[in-house]
Amino acid sequence: MRRRTFRGAVAVMALTTAALIGTAGSALACHSDDNRPHPTPGQATPCAKGTDLKQSDVEFKIVKNRLNISKVNEGVTVTRIVVVGGDDGFNDYTPGAKGLEKTAPWTDLRAPFSRNGHQADIDHWYLCGKKTEKPTETTTPSKPTETTKPSAPASSETVAPTSTTAPAAVPAGNESGTGGGLANTGFDNMWLVWIAALLILGGGGLLALLKFRRKASE
Numbered sequence: 001m002r003r004r005t006f007r008g009a010v011a012v013m014a015l016t017t018a019a020l021i022g023t024a025g026s027a028l029a030c031h032s033d034d035n036r037p038h039p040t041p042g043q044a045t046p047c048a049k050g051t052d053l054k055q056s057d058v059e060f061k062i063v064k065n066r067l068n069i070s071k072v073n074e075g076v077t078v079t080r081i082v083v084v085g086g087d088d089g090f091n092d093y094t095p096g097a098k099g100l101e102k103t104a105p106w107t108d109l110r111a112p113f114s115r116n117g118h119q120a121d122i123d124h125w126y127l128c129g130k131k132t133e134k135p136t137e138t139t140t141p142s143k144p145t146e147t148t149k150p151s152a153p154a155s156s157e158t159v160a161p162t163s164t165t166a167p168a169a170v171p172a173g174n175e176s177g178t179g180g181g182l183a184n185t186g187f188d189n190m191w192l193v194w195i196a197a198l199l200i201l202g203g204g205g206l207l208a209l210l211k212f213r214r215k216a217s218e
Helices: 002-029 190-217
Strands: 038-040 058-063 066-072 076-084 090-093 106-109 124-131
Touching: 066 076, 076 106, 090 106
Parallel strands: none
Antiparallel strands: 038 090, 058 066, 066 106, 076 090, 076 124
């Protein structure tokens, strides 16, 4: 009876020890020097239904074994960042918890340590959250172009031609205002006209006298 009890106690102790060793091994295998995530052993759990995001929803860069997320696209809200790497486990980050900023940028995100105590490389990573799609802008149809009616031609008022006054014709040779006729040469010849007139009158009188005497002598 005592032997059976002893054997049972030994078996229970062995199982308990194995369980403790296994738990300790898992705990040692999944730890991190970053106090912001929750290091979790085992396979990474997926996002809740309908909360999967794409890596293209953020701007990121991986430098060596560090993930840096610099910007989140408009309309995107990140609620979980999972970084997987190492022997067995992942680092589970929650924006706004354990010292991690609620909004980007998020820098130096990493996988947990490997069992050998070295920083593991990042095998893969993913995001959870929600995305609000932009409402489609409704384009208001433009008004049809109104046809411009041709305007009536402007009535042109007939302007009477302006009468131009012709300059008064000045008789040739009368620029000095002495009347028409020959051009004034500056030589006054009126006395010759008077002499000619007297000669004509005298000649006429002489002829008349001779004619009268002839008749008287007959």
